Amino acid sequence: xxxxxxxxxxxxxxxxxxxxxxxxxxxxxxxxxxxxxxxxxxxxxxxxxxxxxxxxxxxxxxxxxxxxxxxxxxxxxxxxxxxxxxxxxxxxxxxxxxxxxxxxxxxxxxxxxxxxxxxxxxxxxxxxxxxxxxxxxxxxxxxxxxxxxxxxxxxxxxxxxxxxxxxxxxxxxxxxxxxxxxxxxxxxxxxxxxxxxxxxxxxxxxxxxxxxxxxxxxxxxxxxxxx
Amino acid sequence: xxxxxxxxxxxxxxxxxxxxxxxxxxxxxxxxxxxxxxxxxxxxxxxxxxxxxxxxxxxxxxxxxxxxxxxxxxxxxxxxxxxxxxxxxxxxxxxxxxxxxxxxxxxxxxxxxxxxxxxxxxxxxxxxxxxxxxxxxxxxxxxxxxxxxxxxxxxxxxxxxxxxxxxxxxxxxxxxxxxxxxxxxxxxxxxxxxxxxxxxxxxxxxxxxxxxxxxxxxxxxxxxxxx
DNA sequence: ATAAACGATCTACGCTGTATACAATCTACA
DNA sequence: TGTAGATTGTATACAGCGTAGATCGTTTAT
Numbered sequence: 160x161x162x163x164x165x166x167x168x169x170x171x172x173x174x175x176x177x178x179x180x181x182x183x184x185x186x187x188x189x190x191x192x193x194x195x196x197x198x199x200x201x202x203x204x205x206x207x208x209x210x211x212x213x214x215x216x217x218x219x220x221x222x223x224x225x226x227x228x229x230x231x232x233x234x235x236x237x238x239x240x241x242x243x244x245x246x247x248x249x250x251x252x253x254x255x256x257x258x259x260x261x262x263x264x265x266x267x268x269x270x271x272x273x274x275x276x277x278x279x280x281x282x283x284x285x286x287x288x289x290x291x292x293x294x295x296x297x298x299x300x301x302x303x304x305x306x307x308x309x310x311x312x313x314x315x316x317x318x319x320x321x322x323x324x325x326x327x328x329x330x331x332x333x334x335x336x337x338x339x340x341x342x343x344x345x346x347x348x349x350x351x352x353x354x355x356x357x358x359x360x361x362x363x364x365x366x367x368x369x370x371x372x373x374x375x376x377x378x379x380x381x382x383x384x385x386x
Numbered sequence: 387x388x389x390x391x392x393x394x395x396x397x398x399x400x401x402x403x404x405x406x407x408x409x410x411x412x413x414x415x416x417x418x419x420x421x422x423x424x425x426x427x428x429x430x431x432x433x434x435x436x437x438x439x440x441x442x443x444x445x446x447x448x449x450x451x452x453x454x455x456x457x458x459x460x461x462x463x464x465x466x467x468x469x470x471x472x473x474x475x476x477x478x479x480x481x482x483x484x485x486x487x488x489x490x491x492x493x494x495x496x497x498x499x500x501x502x503x504x505x506x507x508x509x510x511x512x513x514x515x516x517x518x519x520x521x522x523x524x525x526x527x528x529x530x531x532x533x534x535x536x537x538x539x540x541x542x543x544x545x546x547x548x549x550x551x552x553x554x555x556x557x558x559x560x561x562x563x564x565x566x567x568x569x570x571x572x573x574x575x576x577x578x579x580x581x582x583x584x585x586x587x588x589x590x591x592x593x594x595x596x597x598x599x600x601x602x603x604x605x606x607x608x609x610x611x612x613x
Numbered sequence: 614a615t616a617a618a619c620g621a622t623c624t625a626c627g628c629t630g631t632a633t634a635c636a637a638t639c640t641a642c643a
Numbered sequence: 644t645g646t647a648g649a650t651t652g653t654a655t656a657c658a659g660c661g662t663a664g665a666t667c668g669t670t671t672a673t
Contacts, residue, residue, distance in 0.1 A: 184628080184629065185629080185630060185631080186628085194652070194653090195652065196630085196631085197632095197652075197653070197654085198651070198652050198653075200631080201650090201652090205630080205631080206629095206630065206631090269496075269499055269500050271551065272495070272499055272542065272546060272549045273496050274549070274550070274551075275549075275550040275551055275553055285573070285574075287573070288573070289573025289576070289577060290572060290573040293576060293577075299577055299579070299580050302577055302580065303577065303580060303585070304593060307546070307552065308594055310551075311539055311542035311546060312538055312539060314542065315538035315539070315542035318499040319534070319538060322499045322500050322501065322502075323501070324501075324502055324537075325534065326502055344513040345517060346512070346513040346514065346515070346516025346520065347509075349520060350516060350526055350529055350530065352526070353526050353527055354530065358531075363531050363534070366531060367531070367535055370601045373601065373604060374597045374600065374601065378597075390620095411659080411660065412662080413660075422623080423661085424662080425621050427662080428620060429620095432662080433660095433661065
């Protein structure tokens with residue numbers, strides 16, 4: 160009866176959304192499910208596995224229905240399927256979906272870099288990226304690396320946004336003036352105007368994705384020329 | 387007497403290196419310093435601040451002596467200093483240094499995305515990157531974004547390497563064969579050969595850095611043309 | 614000399630993950 | 644229908660956690 164496991168994961172995700180990841184304890188989850196803490200163990204094994212399960216649950220929700228696009232149509236030799244958007248918008252959609260998830264569940268981003276994430280759902284997501292990169296003309300030898308780079312940037316951006324790594328340059332006004340107790344900050348001083356303006360994270364995310372797209376195209380172009 | 391704080395941070399870092407980040411507790415750190423747990427609070431405030439301090443300590447060690455290069459010489463209008471390497475190798479050196487730190491202290495990488503890292507040392511590091519980007523010809527409006535992108539990739543790579551996000555594709559042999567309980571994996575199937583070979587993380591890191599360098603140059607080139 | 618601030622201590626509270634032992638309930642077969 | 648076995652949840656307990664609160668020398672300032 161694995162409905163129980165789903166219910167447990169639901170409860171854990173709900174608690175993390177409402178009160179933060181630190182509030183997710185075996186006791187709090189158990190209470191929400193209406194059961195004693197030890198009753199969770201047959202279903203989730205231990206707390207680390209529970210966190211993995213929470214992350215997996217989120218990745219599954221990336222595409223609500225079945226698979227995001229008709230399966231197949233990934234190998235370059237096969238030609239493109241009819242109703243499928245091109246590789247660029249496919250990657251864009253995935254990236255945006257991932258950032259949306261991270262925004263809705265800020266706790267998730269910090270988990271990505273801490274756990275391997277070997278769930279079947281995440282492997283499926285990787286496969287879709289592989290397909291897009293192959294369609295773009297990236298040589299096979301570079302595809303896994305670029306997939307990892309894409310993931311690093313998207314997850315990293317989401318994690319930074321959620322975890323606060325992007326905030327401090329504004330909250331610390333002294334550094335934007337090019338001064339620090341220990342010495343001058345010529346770079347900050349030269350950028351005072353830009354640093355004073357509030358950042359537009361949506362625009363920044365899109366710009367990053369666009370830059371990644373250029374990397375992909377440049378890689379594909381190099382491969383075409385050297386062949 | 388802030389030597390005491392240094393000693394506390396030293397002890398905490400040593401414990402994390404030896405027994406992992408989870409082993410860093412107020413009690414264990416206090417014991418190593420030779421003091422009761424509550425005696426730490428006047429110096430580090432609370433546990434979260436202690437973790438911040440540990441991270442800051444590592445960033446300071448990025449350049450052992452004083453500052454990495456003679457201060458100043460960042461603003462583009464000022465021309466280049468004599469003994470300073472060009473912006474590309476400067477960024478390369480910083481990136482490599484950061485990955486080395488993450489390799490020596492794997493626990494640190496997971497902290498980066500969880501805490502804002504507002505310490506003076508990290509601000510100084512950011513300033514150096516600003517200087518390099520300005521020297522490369524990146525327009526001021528894009529410099530902060532690219533600095534964040536660089537940091538995201540380098541930290542993200544280090545965190546992935548240390549946290550295990552890069553491992554599973556090999557440890558899960560079934561996925562490299564293009565098969566999964568739930569359905570086919572056309573992308574994995576098409577890349578079977580490449581996925582079977584072991585990855586060279588040093589080479590991958592260098593390749594990623596090179597790609598970032600191209601983004602920087604492309605941005606600078608666009609700015610030159612549109613002016 | 615008196616007052617104030619500081620550094621360190623001890624105790625205690627409520628919380629954590631989970632090993633272990635036990636009880637209740639449902640299933641299957643005679 | 645009776646009973647054995649498996650399944651599922653409970654109760655208790657332990658060692659460890661972060662830190663609030665009160666206390667107490669010792670140092671510094673007035």
